Every structure is written in C-alpha cells, then in structure tokens.
Amino acid sequence: MYELSSKYIVNKIYLEVYNKVMIRLTIDKALKSAGITRYELAKRTGIQYQVIDKYYKNAVKRYDSYVLERICDAMNCEIKDLIEYKK
Secondary structure (H helix, E strand, C coil), X not given: CCCCCHHHHHHHHHHHHHHCCCEEECHHHHXXXXXXXXXXXXXXXXXXXXXXXXXXXXXXXXXXXXXXXXXXXXXXXXXHHCEEECC
C-alpha cells in the first residue's frame, strides 16, 4: 500500500475546491486574444508584475476593483471580458 503525502492531499483538496468555483478570472484568455504579455500589462497599468501574475493565474481570493479597472483601461475592454461566471 502507498501512503499519501500531506502535500498530495492538500493539492487534491485545492483542485476539488478550485473546480467548484463559480466566479473565475479569465485574464489569461483576454491577454492571449489581445496578444499582450503579463509584463506588458504590468507596464501599461502601473501595477506590479506579481499582482498581475496572481490575477492571471486566478490565484486571488478577493478582487480589487482598482486593479480590475486599471486592467480594463489598459486592455480597452469591459469587466465581462475578464470575469466568467459558471452555473
């Protein structure tokens, strides 16, 4: 019998919770379709790359309206282009 590591168990729980998320950022798709890199978005918005990267990876628990507004302005898009709601 194999013993499961605590890291494996935590990752498994995270994936189960992540897959049940109803609201999800889609900045990765928006950047890809616009042909903009995360680095370029950070320069355009004046927001640190690390913050942009967390939004890109959908690793944010609470969304900052200031950050989303700056991203929308920089990409000339609407908030609906950055957020997805799954039922």
